[in-house]
Amino acid sequence: MARTSGSHSEITGPRLRAVAQRLFAQHGYAAVSMRQIAAEVGVQAGALYNYIPDKQGLLVDLMTAHLTGLLAAWEDEPKGAGPLAQLESFTRFHIRYHLERPDAVFIAYMELRNLEPGNFAEVEALRKRYEKVLEDILRAGQAAGVFALPDSKLATLALIAMLTGVTTWYRDEGRLSRERVGDVYWAMVRQSVGA
Structure with a gap:
């Protein structure tokens, strides 16, 4: 299929993903x-299929891009020595990374219900890799003997939910800076693991 006149793949592909991410986060996948998407990108609807296989493929692409980016960024993050330092690194990293990407975070967590089974398995495998880090x-x-936890798996899920929740309420113009939010959350995480 020929590309729409005036479109450029290096511009249209990323724009398509950015527009879809914003619309999915604002209205929900099913409502968009x-x-x-095509109207906001500025192309004919049929031209979108030069960049994506279908709407489901677009959703999977957004989710996997977020999660693979998250895993790669964690790999590059300084970790510190010992479990306590690593937990602090993870806490601060998770908050910092997610606050920069609230739409991607919303989609990665809230739109799981719209994934077809094979796509769900692919996205879930990436989520589990990240959960395994914590x-x-x-x-x-x-x-x-640094942490006192009754169940490490349950603690993992609870901590990730708590840390990710910051994206739903945090505003840069609010009373707390991102750094201060990181400090407060680190204190809460440390207490919750009995350290």
């Missing part, structure tokens, strides 16, 4: 049509 830190802390 491909025609609506669970490994918590288990190491338990083994070293």
Whole structure:
């Protein structure tokens, strides 16, 4: 299929993803049509299929891009020595990374229900890889006697939910800076693991 006159793949592809991400976050995946996305991108609806296979493929692409970016960024993050330092690094990293991407975070968590089974498995595998990072830190802390936890898996899920929740209420113009939010959340995380 020929590209729409005047479109440029290096511009249109990223613009398509940015527009879809914003619309999915604002209105929900099910409520957004491909025609609506195309209109905002400035192309014919049929031209979108030069960049994506279908709407489901677009959703999966957005989710996997967010999660693979998250995992890659964590790999590059300084971790510190020992479980306590690693937990603090994880806490501050998670908040910082997610506050920069509230729409991507919303989609990655709230639109799981709209994934077809095979796509759900792909996205869930990436989510589990990230959860395992935190669970490994918590288990190491338990083994070293640094953390007192009744269940490391449950603690992992609870901490990630708490940390991710900051994207729903935080505003840059609010009373707390991002750094201060990180300090307060770190204190709460540390208390919650008994350190």
